[in-house]
Amino acid sequence: xxxxxxxxxxxxxxxxxxxxxxxxxxxxxxxxxxxxxxxxxxxxxxxxxxxxxxxxxxxxxxxxxxxxxxxxxxxxxxxxxxxxxxxxxxxxxxxxxxxxxxxxxxxxxxxxxxxxxxxxxxxxxxxxxxxxxxxxxxxxxxxxxxxxxxxxxxxxxxxxxxxxxxxxxxxxxxxxxxxxxxxxxxxxxxxxxxxxxxxxxxxxxxxxxxxxxxxxxxxxxxxxxxxxxxxxxxxxxxxxxxxxxxxxxxxxxxxxxxxxxxxxxxxxxxxxxxxxxxxxxxxxxxxxxxxxxxxxxxxxxxxxxxxxxxxxxxxxxxxxxxxxx
Numbered sequence: 001x002x003x004x005x006x007x008x009x010x011x012x013x014x015x016x017x018x019x020x021x022x023x024x025x026x027x028x029x030x031x032x033x034x035x036x037x038x039x040x041x042x043x044x045x046x047x048x049x050x051x052x053x054x055x056x057x058x059x060x061x062x063x064x065x066x067x068x069x070x071x072x073x074x075x076x077x078x079x080x081x082x083x084x085x086x087x088x089x090x091x092x093x094x095x096x097x098x099x100x101x102x103x104x105x106x107x108x109x110x111x112x113x114x115x116x117x118x119x120x121x122x123x124x125x126x127x128x129x130x131x132x133x134x135x136x137x138x139x140x141x142x143x144x145x146x147x148x149x150x151x152x153x154x155x156x157x158x159x160x161x162x163x164x165x166x167x168x169x170x171x172x173x174x175x176x177x178x179x180x181x182x183x184x185x186x187x188x189x190x191x192x193x194x195x196x197x198x199x200x201x202x203x204x205x206x207x208x209x210x211x212x213x214x215x216x217x218x219x220x221x222x223x224x225x226x227x228x229x230x231x232x233x234x235x236x237x238x239x240x241x242x243x244x245x246x247x248x249x250x251x252x253x254x255x256x257x258x259x260x261x262x263x264x265x266x267x268x269x270x271x272x273x274x275x276x277x278x279x280x281x282x283x284x285x286x287x288x289x290x291x292x293x294x295x296x297x298x299x300x301x302x303x304x305x306x307x308x309x310x311x312x313x314x315x316x317x318x319x320x321x322x323x324x325x
Contacts, residue, residue: 029138031144040140052219056224056225059225060308060312064190075104075182105183110177114181114185115189118247121163122246123246125156126156127237129152129159131151131152131153131154132150132293133149133151136148139211142230142231147231148236150236151296160250176262189316190312190316193308193312193316197312200232200311201224201227210228210231210233210239213228213229214230225309227306227307229305231306243311244295244300245288248313248318249288253285256282260275
């Protein structure tokens with residue numbers, strides 16, 4: 001994560017804080033001159049991280065390849081880390097891996113509709129389900145405006161559980177098809193990750209979506225990876241918080257649930273390992289949803305920009321690596 005805790009500005013209402021901020025009679029944060037200079041310094045790019053442009057290009061190319069490799073090992077080789085047996089075997093090995101992706105991870109219409117349907121459902125719930133209003137910290141790049149976050153993840157999570165049960169029970173959507181289409185769903189998730197990263201990046205740079213771009217290095221690939229905007233939103237929904245809680249862990253649970261149902265259908269019972277995985281994913285998303293009101297004051301909200309680093313892994317990377325482990 002970019003920036004150590006000591007490098008992140010601590011914006012407090014009391015006098016004598018680390019960046020000298022005070023509060024006016026209306027309760028709005030008003031920084032002192034010293035505090036404003038410190039914030040400007042913190043919102044300015046100073047050094048490259050993650051190996052700079054070569055490093056982030058390598059990660060943006062390498063992450064999808066790594067995910068496909070791990071998926072192929074899990075799907076076709078019982079989880080064994082396969083590799084070429086000799087130098088002469090490298091080309092046949094790569095052709096085999098490419099064939100696995102082409103034949104079993106192609107982004108089918110079913111995968112596109114299912115993944116985008118989940119996104120749309122979670123976005124609608126984020127808008128309409130009642131929840132707690134939580135203030136974030138003042139944002140220097142927004143002239144110290146304090147954003148309000150609509151924290152309703154726990155209600156959305158329970159509605160998702162009930163909905164999943166209903167659509168499966170009445171044969172509207174067979175949940176076992178989720179695990180059967182793991183490869184296509186993974187590819188669609190990658191495409192969505194890149195697409196949303198691109199939309200947010202250019203929306204911020206050219207339209208000011210999410211506030212003015214900050215900590216820009218001037219290198220397109222590095223800035224695309226790190227992001228430009230700090231607070232992109234669709235109406236009242238903060239995209240960073242939404243994509244951190246609503247998509248990856250919900251989908252991970254649905255994958256675990258799908259595998260559990262598939263196992264029960266095939267052998268008539270659920271193994272201890274499978275039951276543990278289902279319970280673990282359920283408890284994790286439940287904890288994330290219950291504690292959503294704690295997220296607005298975390299570094300992800302107040303410091304990290306919404307770039308490839310956050311977006312791609314939330315939409316595509318989380319459930320692939322967790323399932324592989």
